Amino acid sequence: xxxxxxxxxxxxxxxxxxxxxxxxxxxxxxxxxxxxxxxxxxxxxxxxxxxxxxxxxxxxxxxxxxxxxxxxxxxxxxxxxxxxxxxxxxxxxxxxxxxxxxxxxxxxxxxxxxxxxxxxxxxxxxxxxxxxxxxxxxxxxxxxxxxxxxxxxxxxxxxxxxxxxxxxxxxxxxxxxxxxxxxxxxxxxxxxxxxxxxxxxxxxxxxxxxxxxxxxxxxxxxxxxxxxxxxxxxxxxxxxxxxxxxxxxxxxxxxxxxxxxxxxxxxxxxxxxxxxxxxxxxxxxxxxxxxxxxxxxxxxxxxxxxxxxxxxxxxxxxxxxxxxxxxxxxxxxxxxxxxxxxxxxxxxx
Numbered sequence: 001x002x003x004x005x006x007x008x009x010x011x012x013x014x015x016x017x018x019x020x021x022x023x024x025x026x027x028x029x030x031x032x033x034x035x036x037x038x039x040x041x042x043x044x045x046x047x048x049x050x051x052x053x054x055x056x057x058x059x060x061x062x063x064x065x066x067x068x069x070x071x072x073x074x075x076x077x078x079x080x081x082x083x084x085x086x087x088x089x090x091x092x093x094x095x096x097x098x099x100x101x102x103x104x105x106x107x108x109x110x111x112x113x114x115x116x117x118x119x120x121x122x123x124x125x126x127x128x129x130x131x132x133x134x135x136x137x138x139x140x141x142x143x144x145x146x147x148x149x150x151x152x153x154x155x156x157x158x159x160x161x162x163x164x165x166x167x168x169x170x171x172x173x174x175x176x177x178x179x180x181x182x183x184x185x186x187x188x189x190x191x192x193x194x195x196x197x198x199x200x201x202x203x204x205x206x207x208x209x210x211x212x213x214x215x216x217x218x219x220x221x222x223x224x225x226x227x228x229x230x231x232x233x234x235x236x237x238x239x240x241x242x243x244x245x246x247x248x249x250x251x252x253x254x255x256x257x258x259x260x261x262x263x264x265x266x267x268x269x270x271x272x273x274x275x276x277x278x279x280x281x282x283x284x285x286x287x288x289x290x291x292x293x294x295x296x297x298x299x300x301x302x303x304x305x306x307x308x309x310x311x312x313x314x315x316x317x318x319x320x321x322x323x324x325x326x327x328x329x330x331x332x333x334x335x336x337x338x339x340x341x342x343x344x345x346x347x348x349x
Contacts (some may be wrong), residue, residue: 016156021162030059033131033153034312037115037142043069044157045081046127053081053127060133065109072105080105081128084116088125090150091116092141102253108132115142118148120158129154157300169325177249179227185273188248188256192309195300197259203261204302205268206309207334208316209279211293212327214253221285227291229253229283236278270318272334280333296324297334 001025002116012032012218019025030042041060053076060070076082080101084091092115093099115131129150142150175187183191194203218226230253237247237255243322247260257275262268276297282290298320315337323335 013152013156015152022160025160027057029130029153029157029160030057030131033117034060034218035131036146036149037131039115039131039136039138041132043130045130047076047085047125048073053079056127058130058132060132062110067101067270068109070107073236074103077317080114080116081130084118084128085125088118088122090118090142090147094138112137115150117147117154119154119161123333124254126158127273129157140189160194162317164195177305180231180249182234182238182248182255183248185248185250188246188250189257189309190315191248192258192312196307196309197239204312204313205257205259205262206302207257207259207297207299208250208274208313208320209255209273209297210320210324211295212255212324213293217291219319221289221291225285225289225291228285229291232283233279236281240247240275240278256316268299268301272299276333294327296327296334298323299336300333301336324340 009281016025016029016032017253019028026044026103033041034042039060041058043058044056045063046056048054052073054071054073055069055325061069072349076085079102080091080093080099083101092113093101094113096102096111096113112131113133117129117131118125118235119128120126131150168320175184175190176182177184192206192247214226214229217229230249233253233255234249237257241247241257242260244260248256248258250256261270263269265327276295280291280292280297284290300315302312304311319335323330323333327333
């Protein structure tokens with residue numbers, strides 16, 4: 001076995017802890033772990049919600065099989081990775097193809113032996129580091145001293161995974177509404193501008209909507225009841241969307257839909273009619289109380305090259321103002337602001 005102490009460089013640890021790019025850090029740490037035992041490469045395998053495991057990367061995997069490890073997902077049960085997680089100890093498999101936990105895909109890739117080390121303490125294990133031999137079989141099992149050094153690297157990886165998770169959560173919170181979990185105005189504006197800048201005018205639809213009688217619900221039942229209505233409204237919007245559509249909350253009871261282009265005006269009308277039918281069902285509060293609050297929708301269709309996301313939001317908001325101004329006499333609860341196109345039913349005249 002390779003002398004781990006000879007291959008261990010303290011300056012390498014300093015270099016790793018100063019690496020700010022998480023992707024580079026994980027791959028460099030994995031490569032150093034493989035170097036300690038003279039292996040060909042190493043993989044970071046993460047634990048997913050529900051108990052499955054998924055490869056983030058497999059550094060050193062033969063080129064023919066690189067696609068295998070790109071997001072490769074598998075159940076943890078009856079695998080070496082799963083056993084290492086449960087036992088909390090490193091597992092060395094000297095003859096992987098003939099082992100009880102061998103996976104056919106990796107036997108086919110030429111994996112001869114591996115060392116799987118759990119990442120993180122017992123109550124928060126985040127994955128495993130899997131060190132692999134492809135070109136030859138290892139001459140001996142890793143020594144205790146070698147395992148201790150590799151576990152130091154996995155401790156650093158666990159810390160980095162934790163910090164990465166915190167940063168991702170903070171970034172998500174900055175772009176998502178806390179109450180409903182939907183994207184917020186900041187996310188929406190960036191999304192719209194990115195979408196419009198990457199594609200020519202194609203009929204993208206922006207719809208701004210709110211509830212006509214939301215304030216009386218808050219006044220009569222309290223803000224917690226109002227929050228229940230908003231969360232149910234958000235759920236209904238998400239259930240109504242097609243693949244590729246986006247919904248965001250601007251604030252209060254105001255929400256925005258960004259819809260893929262419709263086949264024609266009739267298709268847009270049908271969608272709006274279905275949307276309002278879903279939204280206008282009674283909302284159920286605690287203790288069996290139900291309340292009603294009809295919705296109003298303002299719509300804008302992207303047709304101008306120079307229109308930005310904020311322009312479309314302004315057009316749709318103007319259409320919403322029009323439809324709300326005549327809610328006492330209207331037949332159709334939406335209004336479409338679409339310059340140069342025929343008016344949809346319900347358009348202000």
